[in-house]
Amino acid sequence: MNPQEMQSLNRSIIERILNQLKFDVDDDISKRKPKNVILLTAEYLPRDLTSQALQCKSLAEGLVNSGINTHVVCFDPWKAGQATELAGVNVHYIGNSIKTYSPLTWAMTLGMEVGRVASDIYHETGNIDLIHAHEWTMFPSALNLQAALRRPLLVNYYSVQDQRTPGVSNEYTEAIKQLEWRASADSKRIIVNENWMKSELLKFYSPPSSKVNVVPPKGDSWTNSIARDYSWVMNKWWDSVNNETNKKEENQ
Amino acid sequence: MKVLHLAWEYPPYKVGGLGTHIEELAQAQVQKGISPIVIACSFEGKTGKTTENGVTVYRFDSDHLPAEDFPSWALEMNILMYNQAAVAIAEEGNVDIIHAHDWIVSSCAVSLKHTYRIPLVSTIHSLEVGRRGGIYDDRQTLINDLEERMAYESWRVIACSHFMKQSISETFHTPWDKVDVIPNGVNIAKHEIQFNKDEIRSRYSLPHEKLILFVGRHVWEKGVDVALGAIPSVLKEIPDAKLVIVGHGYMTDKCKALAHHMGVGDKVCFTGYVDDWTVSALTKSSDVVIVPSRYEPFGIAALDAMACKTPVIVSDTGGLSEIVEHDKDGLKVWCGHSESLAHGIVRLLKDEALGKTLADNAYEKVSKIYSWNHVAELTNTVYGSIFEEYTKNSWKPKPIGSKN
Numbered sequence: 001m002n003p004q005e006m007q008s009l010n011r012s013i014i015e016r017i018l019n020q021l022k023f024d025v026d027d028d029i030s031k032r033k034p035k036n037v038i039l040l041t042a043e044y045l046p047r048d049l050t051s052q053a054l055q056c057k058s059l060a061e062g063l064v065n066s067g068i069n070t071h072v073v074c075f076d077p078w079k080a081g082q083a084t085e086l087a088g089v090n091v092h093y094i095g096n097s098i099k100t101y102s103p104l105t106w107a108m109t110l111g112m113e114v115g116r117v118a119s120d121i122y123h124e125t126g127n128i129d130l131i132h133a134h135e136w137t138m139f140p141s142a143l144n145l146q147a148a149l150r151r152p153l154l155v156n157y158y159s160v161q162d163q164r165t166p167g168v169s170n171e172y173t174e175a176i177k178q179l180e181w182r183a184s185a186d187s188k189r190i191i192v193n194e195n196w197m198k199s200e201l202l203k204f205y206s207p208p209s210s211k212v213n214v215v216p217p218k219g220d221s222w223t224n225s226i227a228r229d230y231s232w233v234m235n236k237w238w239d240s241v242n243n244e245t246n247k248k249e250e251n252q
Numbered sequence: 253m254k255v256l257h258l259a260w261e262y263p264p265y266k267v268g269g270l271g272t273h274i275e276e277l278a279q280a281q282v283q284k285g286i287s288p289i290v291i292a293c294s295f296e297g298k299t300g301k302t303t304e305n306g307v308t309v310y311r312f313d314s315d316h317l318p319a320e321d322f323p324s325w326a327l328e329m330n331i332l333m334y335n336q337a338a339v340a341i342a343e344e345g346n347v348d349i350i351h352a353h354d355w356i357v358s359s360c361a362v363s364l365k366h367t368y369r370i371p372l373v374s375t376i377h378s379l380e381v382g383r384r385g386g387i388y389d390d391r392q393t394l395i396n397d398l399e400e401r402m403a404y405e406s407w408r409v410i411a412c413s414h415f416m417k418q419s420i421s422e423t424f425h426t427p428w429d430k431v432d433v434i435p436n437g438v439n440i441a442k443h444e445i446q447f448n449k450d451e452i453r454s455r456y457s458l459p460h461e462k463l464i465l466f467v468g469r470h471v472w473e474k475g476v477d478v479a480l481g482a483i484p485s486v487l488k489e490i491p492d493a494k495l496v497i498v499g500h501g502y503m504t505d506k507c508k509a510l511a512h513h514m515g516v517g518d519k520v521c522f523t524g525y526v527d528d529w530t531v532s533a534l535t536k537s538s539d540v541v542i543v544p545s546r547y548e549p550f551g552i553a554a555l556d557a558m559a560c561k562t563p564v565i566v567s568d569t570g571g572l573s574e575i576v577e578h579d580k581d582g583l584k585v586w587c588g589h590s591e592s593l594a595h596g597i598v599r600l601l602k603d604e605a606l607g608k609t610l611a612d613n614a615y616e617k618v619s620k621i622y623s624w625n626h627v628a629e630l631t632n633t634v635y636g637s638i639f640e641e642y643t644k645n646s647w648k649p650k651p652i653g654s655k656n
Contacts, residue, residue: 097397098397098401099393099394099397100394101393101394102324104324104327105323105324105327108327108328108331108359109327109359111359111363112362112363112401115362115366116362116366120366122367122650123369123648123650140331144331144334144335144363144367145367147334147335147338148334148338148364148367148368150652170320171319172318172320172324175317175324175328178317178328
């Protein structure tokens with residue numbers, strides 16, 4: 001084998017490995033980087049119930065630092081209807097005017113407000129390239145927005161229902177599990193904080209392993225890893241849209 | 253103009269009268285040059301796109317949703333309905349109006365309105381506060397809030413009667429001039445059936461008996477117990493009278509026991525559910541139809557009787573008061589008052605000529621005012637006014653799915 005053939009073989013092996021990792025050999029992150037993203041989260045600092053609030057804030061600010069225009073739609077009944085800029089992040093607060101009687105009915109009715117505010121951002125402030133939903137409470141509206149706006153959806157799982165209520169199976173828990181399963185199936189990328197969480201997700205909902213990315217929210221570069229995921233998703237998304245358009249044109 | 257109807261029930265899947273209403277309206281709209289698209293729940297597992305009498309129908313799988321109660325099921329169903337609507341809009345092209353029918357589709361309707369920036373019009377067929385005579389628990393509160401949100405978000409609200417307009421405005425503080433009154437319709441042709449009257453009557457009564465018919469759910473608001481309470485007084489005057497009660501509900505067993513307790517068990521026949529054809533035949537074969545509802549936003553049962561040329565007695569309440577003109581095309585009796593109802597029944601059964609006059613006048617009325625053709629015309633006028641305002645408005649969508 002001459003050096004040229006050797007180089008070509010090496011290149012094809014590298015390409016294959018990188019393809020498995022879902023990154024192209026000539027990946028140019030900046031070219032495919034989304035300009036506008038929207039994060040959907042029930043919690044965002046200073047309203048803090050779990051570590052999700054801090055993680056979402058760190059992520060949003062990290063994205064802004066890497067040049068991505070970031071909108072956060074979050075629940076805060078005291079600030080509902082307000083929008084403000086915090087550390088470069090556009091934060092939109094929502095409430096739920098519907099009186100509900102369970103977390104499930106709360107999440108599903110809150111979806112109307114999430115959808116309304118996210119849609120307003122889409123229509124009025126330019127564009128949304130990508131939607132990133134955190135935890136199951138945001139999945140109803142996130143799935144709908146993906147379907148209607150035709151923008152890729154990434155989802156973050158911090159836990160799954162089988163961990164929160166182990167061994168419990170009733171109509172209420174099954175409804176949440178179905179939502180979690182749908183998000184794992186229909187989203188374009190899944191992000192979890194730990195390898196253990198990835199194995200739990202694979203055990204309960206069986207998404208393709210390659211679809212789940214483990215990004216521990218530690219150190220300085222974790223938000224860059226997520227931004228890199230965004231770019232990969234964007235790339236794949238527009239490739240599929242272009243292919244679909246080409247097919248339609250050919251058929252016509 | 254393309255209109256997206258959101259309907260949780262659509263024939264052949266029927267729970268109440270809502271599905272039939274939407275089907276008749278959509279079919280009449282086709283005749284008026286409107287292109288209706290209906291998003292509806294699946295029926296016996298059947299999903300996908302069909303065209304039925306010119307109406308494009310998309311059905312989605314709603315059969316396997318785990319839900320602890322009906323409001324939860326409805327909210328879960330709305331997520332799937334939204335998804336199906338997104339598919340329909342992508343396939344059918346731009347939609348001009350979203351038309352939502354009742355609270356069950358409210359969260360889907362509100363979300364679609366904002367995502368696509370398409371004006372929303374809603375028809376509120378009844379209110380939770382009226383159906384239960386008040387708001388008493390968490391589930392009712394949720395439904396009541398969803399009704400209010402839908403009324404608030406709608407460009408215009410359609411009520412089936414002036415009574416409903418008043419209720420909506422009072423309950424939700426909806427501006428008076430935002431609510432249009434468009435009655436329900438009746439398809440007279442559906443009642444034009446061939447049947448053997450004696451054979452139908454013989455199923456439920458003896459040949460010489462005078463047949464009094466009640467059709468409806470056996471629930472408090474429909475006043476099935478009021479109907480039963482009238483029978484002893486009717487029998488004193490007309491021993492050959494027989495009450496036939498069609499339908500079912502949580503009060504069925506109670507009413508059967510009541511009939512037995514009052515000693516009129518042999519003069520009351522509970523049929524259970526019967527098919528539409530039999531209801532029509534039975535209505536046409538009856539001497540009088542009674543609609544003794546306590547709460548009735550509209551009163552489609554009265555309209556069906558009028559379309560069958562059978563004299564009708566209604567309680568003087570809600571939409572029924574607006575449909576019937578006393579002593580001209582029917583009789584009105586006091587709401588929730590069995591003795592008043594008995595008086596009306598006796599009067600009609602003793603005076604056949606009066607019954608015929610009332611029935612003829614009623615038939616003429618439904619032919620003119622309550623045809624689906626007329627209902628579609630009125631609905632299109634509402635669409636037109638919305639669309640005119642919308643085109644002048646700055647609230648417009650950015651093309652969905654476009655790149656920057």
